[in-house]
Amino acid sequence: MTSAPYLLETRDLKKYFGGLYATNGVDVKVAPGEIRCLIGPNGAGKSTLFKLILGTYEPTGGTILFDGEDITHLRSHSRVQRGLSIKFQVPGIFHALSVEQNLRIALQRAVAPAARNDEIERLLVLLDLAHQRTELAGNLSHGQQQWLEIGMAIACRPKLLLLDEPTAGMSPEETFKTGELVKRLNAEGMTVVVIEHDMTFVRQIATRVTVLHFGKIFDEGTLDDIVKNEDVVRIYLGKA
Amino acid sequence: MEILYQAFGLFYQFADAFAFLVLCGLGLAIIFGMMGVINLAHGEFIMCGAYVTVLSARAGAPLPLAMLLGTLAAGVVGLILERLIIRRLYHRLFDSIVVTWALSLIATQGMLIVAGPSIEGLKTPFGSFQLGELSYSTYRAVLPLIALLLLAGVYLLFMHTRFGIRARATIENADMARALGTNTSRIYSLTFSLGAALAGLTGALYAPTITAVPTMGQAFIVQSFVTVVVGGADVLLGVAPAAAVLGLIQSTLTATSGQLIGQIGLLVTVIIVVRVLPKGISGWFLRRDR
């Protein structure tokens, strides 16, 4: 179905805040099937790039192509309907609703009514939340909230999953489990782009790594290539 | 000469509308800018100021003193209500707004029970002056000057006093201000009280020109909302230009098509402004793209 060589492509994407360049001409190309990790020091423009891709920000210039289609000026929900999905940095779940209800809201758009209950069961098991189904989402532990939101983000089977620091606040064990989950989703055909600081996690999952610095792409390649670049090590890895 | 008189007439109407909008909006805007709370009892603080002014003046106080008392009374009531009620709801913004509506209802209807449908008014001071065919109230001609002085006063207060600096720090980032040793809850109290006092002053200033009735707040509240919505969240930048723009629209429409059209014109302007500049005029000045 996909005719474009890249699932996601940004061309000369720019976002200025006043005189500040948050992203200053970014060309990212993500092929179907990748797990791409975006790394870079704080303020490098990673989150801004996500917000541009999602339509939270209107870009100052440049274009965004998704699956060959220009989505630069679409509203967020239309982008999501085309197969984009996001897990926010701070879990964006519906705190006052039950876990089950959270998942139902996430999947009802794309799943036929008859199949919804089965799909919710499948997700609850996948997310290890089967015992918490009637619990209010706001009462879950932080790690569980993160997982619930990942569950909500994948409930519509997106083509491209964006994860903004999915392991923030997680224990090493939970982080590892999250990595395995991402790899499993990827094996099922989902392309993933991750903003991440935890290099162990990046090593666990990344097929390619993009380094952003001062709103531009600084380097790109496999993680092994990246760590060989002394400049990258200097600006980023050295500090980590 | 005739043209000059006409021009003065128009300018007078504009200045009158401008003064009314500034005086209405300022107290509301200060509270809103500070804590995001739209004080729906704003009109009742105005009523409070007017009643205290009228009653003290009739009890023999000279008018300026009576007005001062009206202002202070509203400020004190505001302070008490903030301490007792509003403060407990800061973490629930919608609820804190709804609660001010409850206060408004209690104040209006309670006043009807206590003081009856209306009280005897005051005479408008200073008489009038004549230009061309028309005569103008001198008192109402002074109000725009007072409005300008108040704007300047509020500007100085927020830009050049310790309170103002701390208040602005609290607006910018309350947690940080608290960490740096500002007693933010005291800032909130004082701001709420200041907003209430400014409403009281509005009531006091207009007391000699209208009949004080318990439901009089309603006559002010639409103009107050309109000024704040058009002005946007930044008190210092928003109120004056909003009042100028709206005053111009209202006075022009009133002069050409009557008072009703003037009012409708305000509302239509608001809806257009809201559509074009959701963050108001001050948001457009600051134009900080998120």
Place this chain on the structure above:
Amino acid sequence: MRNLTSLLEGPQTMGRGPIFWSAFAAVVLAAAALPAFASAFTVTNVAFFLVWVFMALGLSLLWGYTGILSFGQTAFFGLAGYAYGVASINFGDSAILGWVSVVIALALPALFAALLGYLMFYGGVRDVFVGIVTLSVTLVFETFMAQTAGPEWTIGSARLNGFNGMSGMPPLMLRFGEHEILFDGPPFFWLALALLVLVYLGLRMLANSSFGNVLVAIRENPDRAEMLGYNVRLYQLIVFVIGSVLAAMSGVLYTLWGSYITPSSMGLTAAALPIIWVAAGGRKDLTATVISTVALLWVSQTLAIYGSQYALVLMGFILLFVVMFAPEGFVVTSVKAIGTKLQRRKAMTVSRKPS
């Protein structure tokens, strides 16, 4: 049957199972039988209570379910009342044209709500500002109508009559050949009751549907809802129109009830009342809204013999008290308290059994 209850019950509404529905049926039947044993005065009074519930349900849907704080539902109430008045007075005593007037009186506020809602939600007006804009609209409507005292404010044969309000609308009627039902007294009461039952059940189904799920999602976290692929603005707009049509239903029924509509029905005090009814019962539940609206109207009317201001002061204090001490509303809070008590008792009897 099972399918129907699954639509009527769900996480977004309180009350489920045979006990609840039996009680519901009992209340509806008892109400329907009211004209048989109560005085005409009582029937007219209860009809008056029912008239307002539609607006309260609309506000519950807007504020409680979707998180849209509309302070100006009375604008649609008044617009519908006046529209019905103007249309029906011009159409005269015709049976069919009376119903056409009803349609006009609902369509006009719906169109206006669509326009205003479009400007607000697609213009990025959020949260508090929606409250201010809607409240300003209703207050300006009031001012506008209050200034229509002069004879130049006449539409066809209907005089708007300014401050004193419009009156003299003919009642609705149905004609089957020779037979004629005039919706006055008991028939009007039954009409209001039947409409209320339909609207209540319809809203329950709406709230528990996929659509209702999206509404609570928007209330809880609009950004997340948008990022799950829901067109948040469109949902807000649709709900705003639904809520406004419900307010308009109240407006039409009120105008029919008393053949009377005044500008003050759109004033600040009138606008506060729906907020109070909805907040007091529990804005996040339709049943709680119905119960508290009827109960508070009954209280207000009982107190009104001493003067309406006493009732209004009490309403103000009720709102103050609810917001401060029972923000979920009296009905919802007490149902939850009873629920946990029952659960505890159940747990105790269960744990006792083995010993």
